[in-house]
Every structure is written in C-alpha cells, then in structure tokens.
Amino acid sequence: MTEEAVVPALEMRHISKTFPGVRALDDVSLTVMLGEVHALLGENGAGKSTLMKILAGAHPKDTGEILLNGKPVHIDSPQSAMELGISIIYQEFNLVPYLNAAENIFLGREPRAKIPSFVDFRKMYADAQAIIDRLGVKLNVRTPVNRLSVAQQQMVEIAKATSRKSRVIVMDEPSATLTEHELASLFTLIRQLQSEGVSIVYISHRLEEVFEIANRVTILRDGRWVATEKVADLDRDQIIRYMVGRELKDIIPKAPAAVKEPALRVVHLNRTGVLHDINLTVHCGEVLGLAGLVGAGRTEVARAIFGADPIDSGRIELFGKPVRIHSPESAIRHGIGLITEDRKAQGLILGMAVRENTTLANLAALSRFGFVCRAKEREAATKYVKDLRVRTPTIEQAVQNLSGGNQQKVVLAKWLFTKSKILLFDEPTRGIDVGAKTEIYQLINQLAAEGVAIIMISSELPEILGMSDRILVMHEGRIAGELSRAEATQEKIMHLATGGE
Ligand SMILES: Nc1ncnc2c1ncn2[C@@H]1O[C@H](COP(=O)(O)OP(=O)(O)OP(=O)(O)O)[C@@H](O)[C@H]1O
Ligand SMILES: [Mg+2]
Structure with a gap:
C-alpha cells in the first residue's frame, strides 16, 4: 500500500446481525483502504464470516450501512455485490461439484463465441488454464471439481474470485489447506492485486500469515469490534489477547508414548497410480505423524485404511490379525475412525x-x-x-x-x-482458532494416553513436530522416510517431502 493511496475503498459502519438465538454481530465497523490487505481476526464464532457474507450479499444485515469509495451502496444479493466489484472466497467452498474447474471459474460469464449464445470453449479453457498456471498450481482445468483435492478446490475458488475485475476481494481462510509453496504463490498474487489497487480482506487463523501479508488488522470478539491497528504496531501475544481476552499456551507437546502393542499395520499397500508400497505401523498410545506436500498421498493412505477407496494389493492387520476392510462401515465396525479435512463433503x-x-x-x-x-x-x-x-x-x-x-x-x-481404537486425523485443526487448537491437542494427548492409536496428517509443521511420536514423510505416493521425534526438524521434513534423498 503506498502512502498517497490511503483512502477508504470500503466502509462497513455499525453493522448488526441477529440469527435466531445468536447475536452474531453487534455494532461492528470495518474500514478497508484502497490497495490494502486488511486482516480480519477472531476466535471461531466471533462473526468474521457473517460480516463478510453481509458484504457479499449472502445475508441481509439488520442495521448499519456499507460504503464503497465513499458512496452508500445497497447490497441485497450476491449478484448485486458482484456487480459492485466485490468477490468472496467462501470458507465453505461454493463450487459446483460436477462442473470442471474452468466451468466453475467462468460460471455465469463464459466467454461468448461469435455466434450468439454459444460459449467459446477454447478461449474459456485457455483463459482458465492461464489463471491457474499463474497461481502456480498443477491442475488440469478440465477436471470435474468433485475429483479435485480440497487444496485444489481452494485454488479454483481463488482463481474464480481473482479472475473477475474485483475492487474488493474477501478471502475467508484461503490458506487453510495450502502448503508453503501454494501459499507463496497466493501471496505473490495478493501483492500483485494490491499494486493494482484491489483491496483485500484476509481471514486466517494462522497469525504468521497476517504478519507477512497484512497492512492492518481488525479483531472481533463475540460479535463485537475489539480493535483496528497497523500490523507493524502489534505482536502475536497482543493479537491473541485481543482475540481471546486471556493468555494462552502454545502447542502442548505430546507426552512420549510408552511403546505398546501394534494396533494397526499396513503391509505393502498399493493403489495403482496413487499409492506405492506403503508400509506403516502405529502402536497403541502413539501419535504417528504423516507429513508431506498436498497431493503426496497422505489423505489417500487414510482413505485406503478406512475402506473409502479400493486397494489393488497389500494387507491391513489390526492387533496382529489380518482384516479385510472394504467399506467405511466395516472400518467403523473394526474400531477405526477417520476425521476428514473436508467436513462439508464427508464429515457432517x-x-x-x-x-x-x-x-x-x-x-x-x-x-x-x-x-x-x-x-x-x-x-x-x-x-x-x-x-x-x-x-x-x-x-x-x-x-x-x-x-x-x-x-x-x-x-x-x-x-x-x-470410542474408536484407531483414529485417523486428516488436518484436525484446519480452520480452528488458536485457543481451540490447544484444546484439540489436549484432547489428542488424552486419547493417546487412553491407548488409542492415532495417525495425524497435517500440513502445519509445528503441529506435526509438536504432536507426533514418529513422523513418516510422503512424497509422490510413497513413504520417503521416517523421522523419530528426537531427530525431526522442519528442514528434514521438507527435504524428504520435496523428494530429497
Ligand atoms: N445461518 C446462521 N444461522 C444461525 N446462526 C448462525 C448462522 N451463521 C452464523 N451463525 C452464528 O453466528 C456466529 C458467528 O459465526 P461466524 O460464522 O461469522 O463466525 P467466524 O468468526 O467466521 O468463525 P470461524 O473462525 O469458526 O469460521 C456463530 O455463533 C454462528 O453459530
Ligand atoms: Mg468463518
């Protein structure tokens, strides 16, 4: 943001919103400058998404007003928000599952061919691919969205929002599923949009990102405005104090597991083109971390164990006995649970x-x-x-x-x-606020202490390092290496995850 450009692009004034039984927003104001990246922070349920849904025309507000470039505007539908140049990347994705990535990106504004009412498909696919490539993601835009991973779907959402000529772009936890590499591309893109004068509201539970990308922050607590400050004037502890109104401990390291009997063994598991010769054992009371980049096959390992995807060869043993798990139902009967990263499609x-x-x-x-x-x-x-x-x-x-x-x-x-005996956690703290994260770590510790065997997939390296007794690192569908708790470091994990020897 350049100094001369400090003029408000967006003002939301005194916004209130009540849902039955919940006062989601109580007199909240937010001002975002031209070309500013403004972080919106707060605990789970603080009202961040509700405020942004009002801006995007997805919810009507009860009271308050919205101004764009100093002029009051009426936003009464997603359509009217879009016409005013407001785009939003929803926290819960909003893609049409059976359309492909390109069709989603251009939904409702497909490039027209010369013949009236025909779509210029060649242009659509070429343009969509160019946008995706600019984001630095490997993805064929002809793939139906329901066949993409959560992270890839996220990138399609981002592509969709940024491809419009938007003046204000809201990103509601865009980074939750992204790896370092994808996050770096996203930040490059954000900086570019910023230099073009686009204003960005950025919601995230990862404070490091806020320090890296945001100019100012606004913090909400219990539906109320708490503070708006320059990021440079704040430190992490101060932000957390604003958010939760109390002091917090960071990751509680897991108590090392006493070596107990093996609970789950996976032997020579293969799924053609996806998983190659996966061998692993997790013991009762142990947390086995599964690290790797998005697309390395971690979720696929969990789904294969859980019977959600077929396997081509290999076997699974529970407490020393071979078992056949051909569906999630049979996995559950055998005492295996899978906590998915994609709550919308699989969890609830x-x-x-x-x-x-x-x-x-x-x-x-x-x-x-x-x-x-x-x-x-x-x-x-x-x-x-x-x-x-x-x-x-x-x-x-x-x-x-x-x-x-x-x-x-x-x-x-x-x-x-x-009361599963084996729990597979796939990104268990995705989208969870700093306070509640600690509670979830405590809970995982407690389950392990009770003897539950746990496999935890996580893209957050501090989480993997803090919580795992042992770490397996995956790369391109294979297990690239194993690290003990004592020897594991972020560098060693990244080295294995990126295909280093
Ligand atoms: N459609 C709705 N009906 C009823 N209550 C709602 C609705 N949408 C949100 N709420 C409630 O409003 C409050 C604010 O929710 P909101 O989704 O804005 O939180 P958030 O700050 O985005 O949290 P998170 O970090 O978990 O995404 C919550 O108590 C939520 O349960
Ligand atoms: Mg939210």
Whole structure:
C-alpha cells in the first residue's frame, strides 16, 4: 500500500446481525483502504464470516450501512455485490461439484463465441488454464471439481474470485489447506492485486500469515469490534489477547508414548497410480505423524485404511490379525475412525442438529431394539459441546448454522463418541482458532494416553513436530522416510517431502 493511496475503498459502519438465538454481530465497523490487505481476526464464532457474507450479499444485515469509495451502496444479493466489484472466497467452498474447474471459474460469464449464445470453449479453457498456471498450481482445468483435492478446490475458488475485475476481494481462510509453496504463490498474487489497487480482506487463523501479508488488522470478539491497528504496531501475544481476552499456551507437546502393542499395520499397500508400497505401523498410545506436500498421498493412505477407496494389493492387520476392510462401515465396525479435512463433503450432515451429528457414527451405542434413546443422545451431545467448547445456542442447532471452526469441532465429537481404537486425523485443526487448537491437542494427548492409536496428517509443521511420536514423510505416493521425534526438524521434513534423498 503506498502512502498517497490511503483512502477508504470500503466502509462497513455499525453493522448488526441477529440469527435466531445468536447475536452474531453487534455494532461492528470495518474500514478497508484502497490497495490494502486488511486482516480480519477472531476466535471461531466471533462473526468474521457473517460480516463478510453481509458484504457479499449472502445475508441481509439488520442495521448499519456499507460504503464503497465513499458512496452508500445497497447490497441485497450476491449478484448485486458482484456487480459492485466485490468477490468472496467462501470458507465453505461454493463450487459446483460436477462442473470442471474452468466451468466453475467462468460460471455465469463464459466467454461468448461469435455466434450468439454459444460459449467459446477454447478461449474459456485457455483463459482458465492461464489463471491457474499463474497461481502456480498443477491442475488440469478440465477436471470435474468433485475429483479435485480440497487444496485444489481452494485454488479454483481463488482463481474464480481473482479472475473477475474485483475492487474488493474477501478471502475467508484461503490458506487453510495450502502448503508453503501454494501459499507463496497466493501471496505473490495478493501483492500483485494490491499494486493494482484491489483491496483485500484476509481471514486466517494462522497469525504468521497476517504478519507477512497484512497492512492492518481488525479483531472481533463475540460479535463485537475489539480493535483496528497497523500490523507493524502489534505482536502475536497482543493479537491473541485481543482475540481471546486471556493468555494462552502454545502447542502442548505430546507426552512420549510408552511403546505398546501394534494396533494397526499396513503391509505393502498399493493403489495403482496413487499409492506405492506403503508400509506403516502405529502402536497403541502413539501419535504417528504423516507429513508431506498436498497431493503426496497422505489423505489417500487414510482413505485406503478406512475402506473409502479400493486397494489393488497389500494387507491391513489390526492387533496382529489380518482384516479385510472394504467399506467405511466395516472400518467403523473394526474400531477405526477417520476425521476428514473436508467436513462439508464427508464429515457432517449439515441440515441436521448438532445432537444428531454427534451420535451419527455410533447409533448402536444409543439404540435398543432399533430405537434410538433420545435422552442418552442428548446427554452425549451436551457433554461434547461442553468438552470441546462448541459455540452453539443449543444442541438442537442445525450444523450448517455453526461457524466453520465449530463445525470442525462437531466432526471431532462425532468420532470421539464412536470410542474408536484407531483414529485417523486428516488436518484436525484446519480452520480452528488458536485457543481451540490447544484444546484439540489436549484432547489428542488424552486419547493417546487412553491407548488409542492415532495417525495425524497435517500440513502445519509445528503441529506435526509438536504432536507426533514418529513422523513418516510422503512424497509422490510413497513413504520417503521416517523421522523419530528426537531427530525431526522442519528442514528434514521438507527435504524428504520435496523428494530429497
Ligand atoms: N445461518 C446462521 N444461522 C444461525 N446462526 C448462525 C448462522 N451463521 C452464523 N451463525 C452464528 O453466528 C456466529 C458467528 O459465526 P461466524 O460464522 O461469522 O463466525 P467466524 O468468526 O467466521 O468463525 P470461524 O473462525 O469458526 O469460521 C456463530 O455463533 C454462528 O453459530
Ligand atoms: Mg468463518
């Protein structure tokens, strides 16, 4: 942001918003300058996404006003926001699953051919590919979106928003699934947009990113404005104090596991073109970290163990006995749980209540003669809402009405309730605020202490290093190396993850 350009591009003044039972925003104001990257921070449920959905025309506001370049504007639909030059990358993606990447990027504004009402497909694919390439991602724009990984879908969202001639771009946790490399491309792109005078609202739970990319920050707590300051005037502890109103400890390192019996062994597992000769063992009470770049095959290993993807050869042993797991149902019966990174597609039934989602994977524990005992269900849901501090007015709230981070906590509650002996965590703290992260680490520690065997996939190196007893690093569908807790460093992991010997 250059000094002479300090003029407000966007002003949101005194915005309030109430949902049934929840005051999501209470008199919140936000000013974003021309060409500024403005970080919007706050705990899960603080109101960040709600404020941005109002800006994007996805929710009506109750009170307050919005100005663009000093002029009051009326935003009453996503269409009107788009016409005013406002783009948003939603935290929960908004892609059409059966269309391909290019069609999603240009949805509703496909390049026209010379013949009226025909789409110029060649131009569409070429333009879309150019945008994707500029982001530095490997991705064929003809791939249907439902076949892309979460990280790739994220990049399509980013491409979609940045390809429009937008004046204000909102990025609601764009980085949650990205690796260092993709994040670097995103930041390059943001700086370029910034130099073109585009204003960016950047939401993230990773404070390092805020220090790297943002000019100023606004912090919300419990739906209220707490502070707006220059990033240069703040440090990490101060930001956290504003966010949570208390001091916080960082990652609680996992207590080293006493070596116990092997719980799960994977032997010579292959899936053609995806996984090559995967061998691993995880013991009771142990946290085995699975590191690697996006696309290295970590999620695929978890899905193969869980019976969600077919395998071509190899075997799985549980407590010393070979087992055949051909579906998620049989995995669950064998005591295996998978906490996915993609809560929307795999973790939750969004239209159902917190109560029902919590007990979904283990109705057997509540049923007698085929009837679900509602009292027990309520009791379980109430316990997990309290233990995990899920921010919801009641356990009857539909999960889709919770904030992103709180939805992730419900996914966790669901798997904790299954009392699984083996838990596969795929990016367990994605989108979770700094305070709640510590709670999740504590919980993983506690599960391990109770003897649960845990495989944890994470792209956050401090998390992998802090929580794992042992770390396997994957590269291109293979296990590239193993590091003990004592020898592991960020550099060694990155070296193996990028194909170094
Ligand atoms: N459609 C809705 N219906 C009812 N309540 C809602 C709805 N959308 C959001 N809320 C509530 O409003 C509050 C603010 O949610 P919001 O999604 O804005 O939080 P957030 O700051 O984006 O959190 P996160 O970091 O977890 O994404 C939360 O208590 C949430 O449960
Ligand atoms: Mg949010």
